[in-house]
Amino acid sequence: MPLAQPEERPAAPLQNARAHADAIAAGTFGFFDYGPPLTLNAWLRPIGPGQLRLLRRVATVIAIGWLPLLLLATLEGNAWHADGGGFLNDHAVQARSLVAATLLVLGEATCAPWLTAIASQFVTAGFIGGGDRPAFTRAVAATREALRSRRAVIAILLIAYASTIAIFAAVGLPRTWLSTFSGTPSLAGWWHLQVSAPLLLALLLGWVWRAWLWGRFLMRVAQIELKLAPTHPDRVAGLGFVGHSLRAFAVPAFAMGTIVAGAIANAVQRGGSPFAHGGLIAASLTAILLLFTAPLLAFSRRLLGTWHRGVLRYGATAAELGRKFERAWIGKHGEEHPPPDPSTTADLNAVVANVYAMRVVPVDVLSLVALAAAALSPLLPVLLLTIPLDQLLADIKGLLF
Known part of the structure; x- marks a missing residue:
């Protein structure tokens, strides 16, 4: 079943629920493709393969979120200041409007197929029987409809603009390329407040x-x-x-980490230390991990019930086999006819150990570490800023010669 173009209305649920679920199982029903802000897709009216559409969205984000800032700052003579304060000297805005905004769009290319594959696994791996497929189909249809919701788009844009206004009212603008000598926003500053900042917040939301x-x-x-x-x-x-979904969110996590790294890079440029921002780093990392890990808590109640039933059933079986093993091999020999095979007992104990070691959240350590590494890796270039350039070149020369 072909995917609907983003500008089309959400496809109506299939009449045959079984066929709908089979399409998901086959990986041809990308129910998590696209998402807010959909207005960007509507502006582009994309035609052609998915990769071309994605590149057009990336180009649009740069063209309306970053390029006008560069042109206006250049026009006002604020593109570069030798002592800092210029547009190109501002690591934070480069990280936000150029790098992070681009990655938040590119993240769709990796996240959507991965989540679709995970969803299809519920059917292909036999977790959902034929009688429960209509319920699964309804869950998929409701998710696709919500992703294309006009109300959600409007709400996201309103929240993005309201947040921008609130932040500006609370902290104002720094005296850099964003403002004039009188403290009012420059032309680039106005564009940042009205377009670039709300666009980034809309992508994040x-x-x-x-x-x-x-x-x-x-x-x-x-x-x-x-x-x-x-x-x-x-x-x-x-x-x-299901826990592998954390790896699907690696690109947006990297983008969010880039925003934090850009702000810290500005502080380092002014002579600060990146280690003075440990609280900000810890808070942002915690927020990113919670954002993408919290959905997996949906299975906690079901897994807890499965663990409880498994412990009762398999624990009783292992206990009975253990008593028979002791009577046959340690107590009175020959009482059991035939005596339990030691290898069978060991195999059962290994199976029961899996039951007792069950987790109530389907999160594996490697996926969690991969997500954390994606969020923290943008900080590595910031740490390089603390090393004097002559020392860095000398160290590189020492490694090569």
């Missing part, structure tokens, strides 16, 4: 909206009678694949 919808989708799936196996070696009853 779009990802918050996606994360919330992903959590709502998982919550609806968790309400279906899933066929979970408490003995599964992933120790989350077979739902370990």
Whole structure:
């Protein structure tokens, strides 16, 4: 089933719920493609393959969010200041309007297919029976409809503009390329307040909206009678694949980390130390991890119930086999006919150990570390700013010669 173009109305639910679920299972129903702010897609009226559409959206974000700032700052003579304070000297705005905004758009290319594949796994791996497929279909349809919601787009844009106005009213503008000598916004400053900053906030809120919808989708799936196996070696009853969604959010996490790194880079440029901003780094990392990990809590109640039932059933079986093993091999020999095989007992104990070691959140350590690394890696160039250039060149020369 072909994907609907972003400017089209959401596709009506298929009449045959089983065919709808099969399309998802086959990976041809990209229900998580696109998302707010949809107005950007409507402006572009994209025609052609998905990669071309993505590149056009990236070009549009740069053309309206960053390029006018460069042109206006140049016109006003604020493109570069030898002592800092120029547009090109401002690491924070480069990180926000050029790098982060671009990555927040590019993140769709990796996130949407990954989440679609994870969703299809519920059907292909047999977690959802034929009788429960209509409920799964409704969850998918509701998610696609919400992603294309006009009301959500309007709300995101209103929140973005209101937040920009509130921040400006609270802290004002720094005396850089953003303002004139009298303290009023420069032409570039006005564009930043009215276009660039709201655009970035809209892109960020779009990802918050996606994360919330992903959590709502998982919550609806968790309400279906899933066929979970408490003995599964992933120790989350077979739902370990859902935790891989953290890796799907690596690009937006990197973009968010870039915004923080840009602000810290400005402070380092003025003579500060990046280590003085440990609180900001810790808070931003915590917020990013919570944003993309919280949706996985949708399965906690179901996993807790599966663990409880598994402990009761498999624990009783292991205890009975253990008593038979002791009577046959340690107590009175020959009492059991035939005595339990030691290898069978060991295998059962290993299976039961998986049950007792079950986690109530399908998050694996490697995925969590990958997400944290993506959010923190933009700070590495900031640390290089603390090393004098002559010392850095000398160290490189020492490594090469």
